[in-house]
Amino acid sequence: MSDSPSTGRPAASGPSPLAERVLTSIESHLQQREQRREELYQRARRLRRLAQGTMIRLHARSAAAEEIAEVRRAAKELAEFVHRDARGDASVALDAFQEAVEACLLGAVILGDELPGPVELGVEPEPYLLGLGDLVGELRRVALDQLVRADLAGADATVGLMDGLVRVLMRFDTTRAIVALKPKQDVARSLLERTRGDVTMAHLLERQRTGPSAGGESGR
DSSP states (O other): OOOSOOTTSOOSSSOOSSOHHHHHHHHHHHHHHHHHHHHHHHHHHHHHHHHHHHHHHHHTTOOOHHHHHHHHHHHHHHHHHHHHHOGGGGGGGHHHHHHHHHHHHHHHHHHTOOOOOHHHHTOOHHHHHHHHHHHHHHHHHHHHHHHHTTOHHHHHHHHHHHHHHHHHHHTOOOOTTTOOOHHHHHHHHHHHHHHHHHHHHHHHHHHHHHOSOHHHHHTO
8 A cells, every 4th residue: 555645635744836925915814804704793783782772662662763863873884884894794784784774664663754765774775675574573562562552543553554564575576695585574474464463353342342332322
């Protein structure tokens, strides 16, 4: 049996086939990318926490317009950092952008403002659509809270908004490789139907509780 090394395995020693300056340049590039990726991760983490905390306070009716403005500012700053320094690692920030969009849209609904688009929020259309899909779930929470407070008119309006958002989401048909929108569409449609059923049941219970209307009694 020969003692020579197996074919295809690198030699244990010998001169490098690439110049040292080339290898050093590659190492430097990788180190810089690792540093940028870590910075991007930390920035995205801060934005995600800010957005989540804001949504909690929005549901408790304790968030102000200034907090929504802070989320929008942080999202734009992160988007600028990604475009300038971390395009190759943009996926690291996808969840953070999605949460920020969700928080800003929910804030607009609760504060009675017009829903901003991706340009106004400084984000790409892909995370915007994902955040828009998640907004339907947040609106279900709003509707259920309205039902607890016996605000049937408010719940009706919320279901109407949910229906409009689902129709908007269903307009977009694109490959999962671009944006994984299909799962959001399916969940949003399911949440709409569940919420519609809850509100319908609340109306039926209210009619049973109040009995025949005054108009119905006078017509006997």
